[in-house]
Amino acid sequence: MTTTNKQVAERMMVALDYAHAEQAETLIRSLQGIPCYVKVGMQLFYSAGPQFVSKLKELGYNIFLDLKMHDIPNTVKGGAESITRLGVDMFNVHAAGGKQMMEAAMEGVDKGLASGAKGKPIVIGVTQLTSTSQTVMNDEIGIAGTVEDAVLRYADLTKAAGLDGVVASPLEVVRIKQSCGTSFVTVTPGIRPAGAAIGDQSRVMTPAEAFAQGTDYVVIGRPITAAPDPREALESIIASVTVSNEYRNE
Numbered sequence: 001m002t003t004t005n006k007q008v009a010e011r012m013m014v015a016l017d018y019a020h021a022e023q024a025e026t027l028i029r030s031l032q033g034i035p036c037y038v039k040v041g042m043q044l045f046y047s048a049g050p051q052f053v054s055k056l057k058e059l060g061y062n063i064f065l066d067l068k069m070h071d072i073p074n075t076v077k078g079g080a081e082s083i084t085r086l087g088v089d090m091f092n093v094h095a096a097g098g099k100q101m102m103e104a105a106m107e108g109v110d111k112g113l114a115s116g117a118k119g120k121p122i123v124i125g126v127t128q129l130t131s132t133s134q135t136v137m138n139d140e141i142g143i144a145g146t147v148e149d150a151v152l153r154y155a156d157l158t159k160a161a162g163l164d165g166v167v168a169s170p171l172e173v174v175r176i177k178q179s180c181g182t183s184f185v186t187v188t189p190g191i192r193p194a195g196a197a198i199g200d201q202s203r204v205m206t207p208a209e210a211f212a213q214g215t216d217y218v219v220i221g222r223p224i225t226a227a228p229d230p231r232e233a234l235e236s237i238i239a240s241v242t243v244s245n246e247y248r249n250e
């Protein structure tokens, strides 16, 4: 793997959206040697639990634990403390829980660190889910204005609460970076290589386009996990970013 490809791979987060640990293990084996992040979401975590996260950590993976906590501040604080002790590299909470809830998450991280956790995880706020369209946000959920403005509002709130970044679609990255600064981390799902099925996603971009917006990490699930050859799918996504000439890894 070339240095550029390695740098791109390190910013790819493969979503292990499986109901059983064995399925995730099969995928992990097929991706061996590619230095990507792996994302453990609720489907896998609720079935395979913290032990499986520890196992992935022992294999040397960087882990994004995507449990999207959204509860009263005290409960989120306790959840964040437990997650920090688990030793993941990144986790998320819903920005819609508000500033006090997000601050409580950061207090939970501090408590986890004080009780012996090894490293501080990157903590990010979920803005508007990438499956949410303009129409759904306005007419069903009842939030007025553009999706982009709603995402921006959540991003500013997340920053004010002291978190490290947000989950958003790549379409909003430029404005988030303008408003919150270039070091404010953006994690962008809703990634679809050209021609791939969009499925339940709504606000999508190709991997090369997402990196050209200046995103830090892209999250990719089904375009890899549902491919006949997941390793080949990931390698060709990595190569598509390299050849775009738009990706800059400063």
Ligand SMILES: O=C(O)c1cc(=O)[nH]c(=O)n1[C@@H]1O[C@H](COP(=O)(O)O)[C@@H](O)[C@H]1O
Pocket (backbone or CB within 6 Å): 015, 017, 041, 066, 068, 092, 126, 128, 129, 130, 131, 167, 168, 189, 190, 191, 201, 219, 220, 221, 222, 223
């Ligand atoms: O927090 C997330 O990771 C997330 C936020 C969001 O707004 N949209 C979103 O798709 N995700 C996750 O990103 C992954 C996208 O998967 P695919 O649509 O299969 O590529 C899934 O695991 C989602 O749970």
